[in-house]
Amino acid sequence: MAAFARARTSELAEPVARLWPDLAARDLRAPEIGLVMLRGRIGGDGAAFNLGEATVTRAVVEIKGGYRGYGQRLGREPATARLAAVADALWQNEQERARVEAEIVTPVTRRLAAESLQAKSEAAATKVDFFTLVRGESEP
Amino acid sequence: MYVAVKGGERAIANAHRMLADKRRGDRAVDEIGVDQIREQLALAVDRVMSEGSLYDRDLAALAIKQARGDLIEAIFLVRAYRTTLPRFGFSEPLETADMLISRRISATYKDLPGGQILGPTFDYTHRLLDFALAAESETMPPATSPVDPAETMTRVTDIIAGEDLIENNPQPADGQPVGDLTRDPLAFPADRDLRLQNLARGDEGFLLALGYSTQRGYGRNHPFVGEIRVGEVEVEMLIPDLGFAAPLGVIAVTECQMVNQFKGSKTEPPRFTRGYGLGFGHCERKAMSMALVDRALRAQEFGEERKGPAQDEEFVLSHSDNVQATGFVEHLKLPHYVDFQAETSMLRLMRAANARQAGLPPAEAAE
Numbered sequence: 001m002a003a004f005a006r007a008r009t010s011e012l013a014e015p016v017a018r019l020w021p022d023l024a025a026r027d028l029r030a031p032e033i034g035l036v037m038l039r040g041r042i043g044g045d046g047a048a049f050n051l052g053e054a055t056v057t058r059a060v061v062e063i064k065g066g067y068r069g070y071g072q073r074l075g076r077e078p079a080t081a082r083l084a085a086v087a088d089a090l091w092q093n094e095q096e097r098a099r100v101e102a103e104i105v106t107p108v109t110r111r112l113a114a115e116s117l118q119a120k121s122e123a124a125a126t127k128v129d130f131f132t133l134v135r136g137e138s139e140p
Numbered sequence: 141m142y143v144a145v146k147g148g149e150r151a152i153a154n155a156h157r158m159l160a161d162k163r164r165g166d167r168a169v170d171e172i173g174v175d176q177i178r179e180q181l182a183l184a185v186d187r188v189m190s191e192g193s194l195y196d197r198d199l200a201a202l203a204i205k206q207a208r209g210d211l212i213e214a215i216f217l218v219r220a221y222r223t224t225l226p227r228f229g230f231s232e233p234l235e236t237a238d239m240l241i242s243r244r245i246s247a248t249y250k251d252l253p254g255g256q257i258l259g260p261t262f263d264y265t266h267r268l269l270d271f272a273l274a275a276e277s278e279t280m281p282p283a284t285s286p287v288d289p290a291e292t293m294t295r296v297t298d299i300i301a302g303e304d305l306i307e308n309n310p311q312p313a314d315g316q317p318v319g320d321l322t323r324d325p326l327a328f329p330a331d332r333d334l335r336l337q338n339l340a341r342g343d344e345g346f347l348l349a350l351g352y353s354t355q356r357g358y359g360r361n362h363p364f365v366g367e368i369r370v371g372e373v374e375v376e377m378l379i380p381d382l383g384f385a386a387p388l389g390v391i392a393v394t395e396c397q398m399v400n401q402f403k404g405s406k407t408e409p410p411r412f413t414r415g416y417g418l419g420f421g422h423c424e425r426k427a428m429s430m431a432l433v434d435r436a437l438r439a440q441e442f443g444e445e446r447k448g449p450a451q452d453e454e455f456v457l458s459h460s461d462n463v464q465a466t467g468f469v470e471h472l473k474l475p476h477y478v479d480f481q482a483e484t485s486m487l488r489l490m491r492a493a494n495a496r497q498a499g500l501p502p503a504e505a506a507e
Binding site for chain 1: 189190193194195196198199222225226227228229230231232233234236237240241242243244250251255256257258259282283284285286287295297298308309310311312313316318319320321322332333334336337340341372374375377379381382386387388389390391395397414416418419420
């Protein structure tokens with residue numbers, strides 16, 4: 001679900017259209033935009049407090065075989081949230097799971113890992129290397 | 141007192157048309173895109189998200205464009221928009237310990253696990269205007285360095301807590317609801333969860349001034365920046381149908397852990413105390429100010445004398461919201477014709493009475 005939540009629209013739309021062209025997904029809950037109240041923790045690890053809201057879009061679909069998929073993503077992209085629900089429904093079907101993993105989950109996870117490594121590498125380049133100046137009075 | 145006044149529709153329509161024209165500015169200059177605001181005025185976007193209390197970069201960028209760059213007006217637009225949407229639920233508390241860090245500094249330890257990561261900062265710039273930016277410029281991609289996968293970035297406060305030298309944060313009490321000032325009006329005294337929610341959406345300028353006032357002696361609390369960290373955290377929300385929390389994506393936040401002078405008692409050894417700041421996007425000045433004010437507002441809890449405005453909960457929390465503040469200040473522009481007429485008549489009566497007492501002929505006031 002993490003991969004479906006963070007996939008780009010094309011990373012869902014392209015494999016779904018290519019591999020499951022005749023998929024008749026039925027909307028159990030049409031895509032809907034709303035809010036989620038984001039919570040922080042007092043002092044970073046204490047009790048929760050309400051930090052502020054974020055937009056979120058959710059959708060629920062059912063595909064042949066009665067497999068239900070839930071899609072929920074930050075932002076306001078109804079079509080993409082529905083695609084996330086479709087991918088989740090396909091993943092529920094054990095016959096399809098391997099293809100969903102190979103064609104959607106793995107590419108998204110790889111991209112996210114590469115982006116995360118890039119971000120860490122950029123941050124690492126700004127790490128301070130301290131060096132201590134030797135004071136004159138010390139004996140050699 | 142306000143009186144219903146009709147008329148002015150044409151003037152209002154034309155004023156708004158003129159506003160749209162001024163917003164567009166010189167047609168010979170390219171129109172700015174919302175995507176350009178989102179990407180290139182990112183810190184303005186972050187501020188509108190924080191104080192608008194709504195994380196959505198595109199909406200904040202649109203609001204900035206619509207408001208002609210007036211950030212408080214943009215915050216107002218975002219606040220108004222959020223009232224049109226249903227709320228699906230609450231996130232699990234964000235785990236800032238697991239942040240994908242782009243910046244992380246500490247003023248309390250030079251050498252700490254993970255090191256001092258400067259990230260994209262204005263610090264150490266010379267604050268000289270860069271005229272190269274006035275022309276179109278080629279920007280280099282950021283430098284990169286190899287990453288040690290084994291290296292962790294333990295929170296500085298966790299390091300201090302490891303030696304039991306800092307107070308523990310309050311842990312959730314069973315069944316204790318989390319206060320929400322978007323649902324229930326603020327009442328005093330307010331618990332720390334409500335205070336932090338209020339400060340998180342509070343005006344940066346107001347909190348900066350209050351934080352500064354504590355440093356200048358109006359409620360001094362001896363702060364050290366234990367840590368500032370900026371980066372991305374994952375958001376998860378409980379899906380009731382499924383019975384577990386599902387990931388929704390990531391957001392960028394800034395966290396400031398202020399380490400303040402110690403408190404102890406007969407039963408407890410002295411420990412450093414904490415002030416906490418958290419906000420959307422990269423908002424370091426805001427997070428630091430929030431942490432200073434959070435600590436100042438804990439004066440009563442620590443038995444400190446309350447003598448500065450930053451320590452006065454009712455004063456701080458009632459005046460921190462810039463949408464409320466601008467609403468009440470700007471309402472003075474609305475017609476007050478009848479109030480003013482009443483006061484004018486009163487003034488004339490007082491002057492006439494004074495004149496009679498002094499035995500002078502009534503002034504020939506202009507009617």
